[in-house]
Amino acid sequence: MTLREDLLREFCPQNALELERDLALLHRSKGGRGFVDAITRLQEFVGASTVSHYPCATTCQGYVVPRPWNLKDGFLRLSTGEWLVPDLRMAPIGGIFLSGASHGIERLRIVDVGSGTEDADYAQSVKGCAVLATGKPPVIYREAVAKRGARCVITDFMPAQDARIGRTPEEMPDTVNYASFGSEVQGEGFGFNVSHRTFKHLQDMVGKKVVEVDAFFDADAGTGDLQVLEAHVGAPGAQKPILLLAHLCHPRPGANDNASGATLLAELVRVLHTVPLEREVIALWMPEFYGTIAWLADQKPNLACAINIDMVGEDQTKTGSTLEVTATPWSLPSFIADLMAVNLTTHDFRLTLTGFTWGSDHAILNDASVHVPALSLTQWPDRFYHSSDDTPDKSSVQSFEWVGHGVLDTLADLVSGIPEERAAAVAARIREQGLADSVRHNDPLIRDWVARRTRAALLTLQETTDTPVVRAELAAAGTTAPMPAFQPRVPIIGPIEEVWMTPEDLQWNDRLMRDFPCWYNLKGEVVNFIQLDVEREDALKLATAEFDAPAAAVHAARHYLDLLTGKGYLLP
Incomplete structure (x- = not known):
């Protein structure tokens, strides 16, 4: 039998789904006890592997690594006794990630601040209060807690709303959404995610009378570090290794995002161990972004390419999803996404090959300074994304089988040659x-x-x-000039993230992300082109064409380059 036949015969998609059920019971925060338990469960399944430990509450290359965070307990009730958020030990998604601990049970007055993201939202004082707000929680925190002394944030914020698949607060009134404060926070306040129905109930009451809540929140530093699980399969040789990676973090249940990717990767590693493999494959499970950049900076691996597995188990009928194969950016041409798309093409599932987009760990690998062609596999959109409804019943063993076969086919091609x-x-x-x-x-x-x-x-x-x-x-x-060689113009590896930003810069960046969906793609790719020795205005023109960026976003990108240069993160 061929390598391809051996791999496909051994693969059992049901293993991935059953393992997903286990991980979905764990609250997998960075530095949390549940994350460690998830690593332990994966090690039991995959066998030989190692765990690397990296610091939290620091900077790593372009990233501000958040402090370690482990949720222990908490609740939110009206002062009259009505429950708003149940015991967080039972429903941990109700606690906003990176919240600090309360001073015992705190009785707080609720102030409705609208979006809570602009100065105009704070006509009245919120010092020592709980704010009811609809905006993005990191921005609310900066405005309400850090700047104005609020103690608590209460929100029903739903990211990535999409009426086409019924993903709106009105159509999912009892869903609780996952949220996190920004990586820079030090625990001065705390927050709760509530359902849209509960949020509207509070808004209605606050509009008529003074409303107070009893809030309790308990969290600590957990393990105190980031943990990255690594497994190696196959024989090191003349060919560079292939990297497979899947982030392990996110709240309970987090079934499709991303227990599905983590458990499919575990099953793939089990399968790869059963055959003699004439090329090394490295598998990585980590906290999204932060674990990847820490591992790359530490290990400095010489990789051929990478496959990022993020949200792959979706039952497309239930979630409204389409599997996206995300290509490498214009700055890093490769055939790997096209190969994967060919291997996944079928009439039984929805599939699309998209241009490069941000959103997961493949973005770090595709950065010009890392220069590893990386595709990403992601089912998107997903009606239940980042919510209490992202449970294993929204996954499908048929999806695991389809995606798993596609990855194994692609690995066989890369190891043994493409037919x-x-x-x-x-x-x-x-x-x-x-x-x-x-x-x-x-x-x-x-x-x-x-x-x-x-x-x-x-x-x-x-x-x-x-x-x-x-x-x-x-x-x-036809004949063309070759791709230009990399010219290091940035004193770090990986994307330039929050490390250079002041609070004012963060606010400016928040507005750009809100106004221009292409912003993250645009700003990173401009720097990639510049590091390929492309002149600044030409780099802007190329990135603009790649992402169809509007003129206002391009103007902001020019200012961004000026800021980076002024702060020493883009060398002249």
Whole structure:
């Protein structure tokens, strides 16, 4: 039998679903006891593995790593006795991540501050009060707690609302959404997530009379660190290792996000251990973003490519999801996303190959300073994302089987070579995308970059499988200048995140994320192009074309580059 046949025969998708049921019982906060328990459960399943420990409450490259946080207990009740948030030991998603501890049971007056994100929302004092607010919790915290001395935040904030799939507060009135304060907070206040029905009930009461709550919150530093689980399969050799990764954090239940990715990865590792593998594969389970950047800075691995597995178990009928294969950015051409899309193509599930977007750990790997082509697998949108309803019954063993087969097929291709027919399909996709992007743009700079990107992706494919069809597609792509070499212009590795930001900068960045959905993609890619020795205005033009950024976002990106240069994070 071939390697591919051996892998697919051994794979059991039900294992991933059953393991997901276990992890969904754990509250997996960074530094929390539940995260450690999740690692222990994974180690029991995958066998040989190691755990690395990294500090919290510090900076790591471009990131401000939050303090370790372990939820112990808490509740929220009206002073009349009515329950608003049940015992957090039973329903921990009701506690906002990174909340500090209360001073015993605190009786607090509720003040409705609207969104709670603007100065105009604070016409009355909130010092020593609980604020009722609809905006993003990190921004509410900065405005209400850090700046004005509020003690408590109460919110029903639902991220990523999407009426197409019934993901609105009005259609999910009893759902409780997951929220976190910003990574910079030190525990001066605390907060609760409530259902939309409870939130409207409080708003109605506060509009008529003085309302007080009894609030109790207990949290500590838990383990005091970040923990990253690592497993190695196969034999190190001449070829660089392949990285598979899945973040393990998020609140209970967090079934599809991301117990599903973590448990599918565990089953894949079990399968890979059953065959002689002539290439090393590294598997990583970590706190999202923070664990990945810490591990990369510590290990400095020399990787060929990476597959990020994040939210893959969704039952598409229940969640409204489509599996997105997220490609590498224009600054880092590769064939791996096209290969994965070919291996996943079926009439039984919804699938799309998308351009590069932020959102998970693949963004760190695709950064120009790390330079590891990384695709991401994510079912999106998801009606139950980041909520109390993200439970294992929203997952499907058929989805685990489909995605698992796609990853194993792709690994077999990367280890043993891509079959000629499949290589032809991948090459055709790369060329078709290049032609489509070229037709969309008249600017010679952009068209030239698209041509260079297309040829570079085909060349990386040829390095894996040199077939007549691939050579023909390369010839049809024409001769172009090679991709420029990396020129380090940033004194860190990975994306430039909050490390340089003052409170005013954070507020400015919050507004840009609110106003421009492309902002995170745009600002990171501009810096990537600059580190490929592209002139600043040309870098802006290329990133603008890649993400269809509006003029106002491009103007903000220019200011962003000025700020980075002034603070020493972008070298002239």
